[in-house]
Amino acid sequence: MLGSNEIGPNTGIRRFDGPVIIGAGPAGLATGYALTRAGVRPVLLERGDNVGQSWLGHYDSLRLNSPRVLSSLPGMLIDNGAGQFPSRTDFLLYLERYARRWELDIEFGVNVRRLERADGGWLLHTDSGCLWAPQVVVATGAYAEPTIPQWPGLSEFTGELLHARDYRNAKPYAGRTVLVVGAGQSAADVALECAAGGARRVWISVRRPPHISPPAVLGISPTTFTFFVKRFGRWADPILDPFTTFLQYCIRFFYYGDISRFRFAVPELGLIRTVRETGHGYIIDRGLMAALRCGQIETVAAVTGFDESEVLLADGSRLPADVVVCATGARPGLESLVGHLDVLDHNARPHAFGTSVPKAPGLYFIGFRLLGDLPDFRLDARAIARAITGRRIVLPRTLFRRHRKHRYQRAWTPLRLPLTPPDRDIPQNNRPAPARALG
Numbered sequence: 001m002l003g004s005n006e007i008g009p010n011t012g013i014r015r016f017d018g019p020v021i022i023g024a025g026p027a028g029l030a031t032g033y034a035l036t037r038a039g040v041r042p043v044l045l046e047r048g049d050n051v052g053q054s055w056l057g058h059y060d061s062l063r064l065n066s067p068r069v070l071s072s073l074p075g076m077l078i079d080n081g082a083g084q085f086p087s088r089t090d091f092l093l094y095l096e097r098y099a100r101r102w103e104l105d106i107e108f109g110v111n112v113r114r115l116e117r118a119d120g121g122w123l124l125h126t127d128s129g130c131l132w133a134p135q136v137v138v139a140t141g142a143y144a145e146p147t148i149p150q151w152p153g154l155s156e157f158t159g160e161l162l163h164a165r166d167y168r169n170a171k172p173y174a175g176r177t178v179l180v181v182g183a184g185q186s187a188a189d190v191a192l193e194c195a196a197g198g199a200r201r202v203w204i205s206v207r208r209p210p211h212i213s214p215p216a217v218l219g220i221s222p223t224t225f226t227f228f229v230k231r232f233g234r235w236a237d238p239i240l241d242p243f244t245t246f247l248q249y250c251i252r253f254f255y256y257g258d259i260s261r262f263r264f265a266v267p268e269l270g271l272i273r274t275v276r277e278t279g280h281g282y283i284i285d286r287g288l289m290a291a292l293r294c295g296q297i298e299t300v301a302a303v304t305g306f307d308e309s310e311v312l313l314a315d316g317s318r319l320p321a322d323v324v325v326c327a328t329g330a331r332p333g334l335e336s337l338v339g340h341l342d343v344l345d346h347n348a349r350p351h352a353f354g355t356s357v358p359k360a361p362g363l364y365f366i367g368f369r370l371l372g373d374l375p376d377f378r379l380d381a382r383a384i385a386r387a388i389t390g391r392r393i394v395l396p397r398t399l400f401r402r403h404r405k406h407r408y409q410r411a412w413t414p415l416r417l418p419l420t421p422p423d424r425d426i427p428q429n430n431r432p433a434p435a436r437a438l439g
Contacts, residue, residue, distance in 0.1 A: 013123070013130045018042055019388055020124065020133035022112050022337075024104075025052050026095060027367030028139035030073045030377040032104045034385035037075075038393045042137070044104060045124075047111035052095040054141050055088060060169045061193055062088040065185060065284050066223040070375040073098055074382075085215065085284075115338050115363070122362060135362040135388050138338065142349075142368045145333035148326045153306035157324070164190055164327040170197025173323050177201045179311055181303050182327030183210045188288045190325050195296040203319060206263040207302035211248055211271055212289070213282040214255050222282045226275065227375045237272050245270035248282075255285075262292045263299040275370065332368055354383030364388075 019035060021028045024046035035042045046053060063085045064071050068078045071086060076098050082090035099106060114125040121134040146163040148154075154161070164186045170193045178199045180191040183206045195202045213222040229240055248271050252259075260266075267274060291297040301314040310318040335348060343350055343357045343365075350365035351357050353376075364387065366380045385393055 013132050016043055016131065016133040018133070019135040019137060020045060020122075020131065021137040021139055022124075023139035023141065023367075024048075024099070024106050024108075025054055025139060025141055025367070026073055026374060027141070027377050027381075028137070029095060029098055029104060030381040031137050031139060031366055031384055033073065033075050033098075033102050034381040034393065035388065036102060036104070038385040038389040038391045040385075040389050041105060043133075044106040045110040045112055045126075045131075046106055046108050049108050050092075050096075051099045051106065052092050054144065055092055055095070057165055058088055059164070059167050059186075059190065059193075060088065061189060063189075063286070064091060064374070065221075065282075066227070066374050067221045070221075070224060070227060074378045076101060084221070113336065115341065117341075117360070135364070137364045137366060137384060138334070138350075139366050140332070140334070140337070142332050143330035146326075146330045147328055149303075149328060151303060151305045153308075153312075156308055157306040157311075158309045159322050159324060161324045161326065164325055165330065167325055170194045170199065174198035175200050176322040177203075177320065178323045178325065179203045179205060179300075179303075179319055179321035180325045180327055181205045182329070183208060183283070184327055184329070185283050187325075187327035188283050189286070190327060191297050192287050192291055194325075195291055202297045203300045203321070204297055205301065205303050205313070206299050207314075209263065209265045209267050210283045211252075211267055211274060212256070212259075212264060212285055213248070213251055215284050215286065217251055222284070223375075226271075226282070229272065241270040241272040244272055256289055259289065259292075262289075263301075338363070354380040355387055 018040050019042045021031055021035075021042050021044045024044045028044050028046075029051065032042050032044050048054075048056075050056060064087075065085070067084050068080075068082055068086055071091070072078045072094075076094075078086055078090070078094050082094070086094070111127045112124050112131075113127065115136060115138075116123045116125070118132065121132055122136040124131040124133065124136065146165040148161075148163055164180075164182070167190055173194055174197055176199060178191075178194045178201070180187045180194070180203070183204070187204060191202050191204045215221065225244075229244060232240060249266060252266075288297070292299065300319065301317070303311055304314050305312040307318070309320060311321050311324060312318055332348060334344060334350070338344065338360075339348075341360050341363070343352075343360050343363065345351055349368050349370075353365060353369055356363050364384045366377065366384060369376050369380070382393060385391070
């Protein structure tokens with residue numbers, strides 16, 4: 001009966017009258033708010049026990065690359081106390097407050113494994129049974145499945161190997177030699193934290209030099225600049241790519257000088273091409289360059305394989321690393337959920353954002369764009385709400401807000417030191433209670 005296109009009244013399948021959102025992370029919460037504002041009350045299904053469950057799996061010292069205002073979801077600004085770049089703890093608390101403030105209907109512990117077209121809507125196969133909804137929004141996250149390259153000899157490596165997703169802090173690695181593989185933001189943060197946390201020696205393996213920038217230039221975050229540049233279509237790339245690349249080179253030279261000796265040569269791809277092709281823009285420098293200059297961290301060539309207790313590098317050298325942390329990225333992992341519906345491209349990402357694919361009417365995706373997911377949620381959430389309800393809605397701006405004791409606040413805050421203030425200890429009794437499903 002479950003494989004048929006018609007669902008009878010006595011099948012034991014729970015039916016929803018409105019849209020269902022899979023995932024209660026920032027993308028799902030933003031969509032839930034947009035739909036509620038459009039007059040439709042959705043139900044959010046979260047496989048974990050908390051709002052923003054996937055963010056609990058990130059390392060403790062994580063900070064957002066996008067500034068506070070661009071990272072805020074529609075309808076509620078992240079508090080000023082979180083600083084220009086909120087920490088993971090601050091962002092999780094913000095998500096809990098957001099869900100409570102807008103009274104979003106969230107059901108926890110529901111793991112949706114597969115979607116099928118049925119009875120003019122969608123059948124959701126979960127661990128505890130089947131559900132049906134007229135529309136489904138997939139907001140499970142663009143980085144749900146960590147990836148580790150299958151290097152030769154990996155299975156025989158006698159040291160400790162883990163993905164950056166499983167890294168929490170530097171305490172277990174004090175006094176040990178650590179190799180961090182990758183040249184993205186996670187790799188830079190993990191290497192810097194291990195060096196400061198007492199690791200005996202820290203290397204970072206760089207295969208492709210990234211673009212790098214200080215946290216802010218003239219008080220403006222590079223993520224803010226990239227966000228607005230992305231608003232132009234590909235037709236503008238021949239103009240914007242040389243311009244942004246030259247601008248980035250000037251910033252790089254002014255702040256860092258020649259850093260090619262650290263294997264951070266000028267990237268071959270321009271900034272816009274890097275964003276379009278890899279989904280990565282800048283690395284925000286939170287002390288990496290200073291650590292490289294004083295020798296706390298060393299850069300090495302790309303990893304090519306393993307030989308028991310040693311790591312083989314592209315230049316022929318070997319490293320006796322006790323621990324290898326693979327900051328080698330993650331993927332959406334949508335194949336088991338919707339791979340059979342022909343809605344994914346060759347990179348296993350959805351074909352469309354903010355609108356349903358013609359082959360799958362009523363199915364929407366949010367949070368899977370390359371680069372800058374948090375700033376893009378407002379745009380896709382509004383588009384999805386309009387597509388489902390047929391109503392044109394205007395989400396309240398978070399660029400400025402009215403405060404009782406202050407005038408309109410600026411969207412960006414000038415650069416202040418220290419750049420990475422330590423996470424504040426938040427008393428347990430001051431934590432807001434997690435959101436509960438209503439009804």
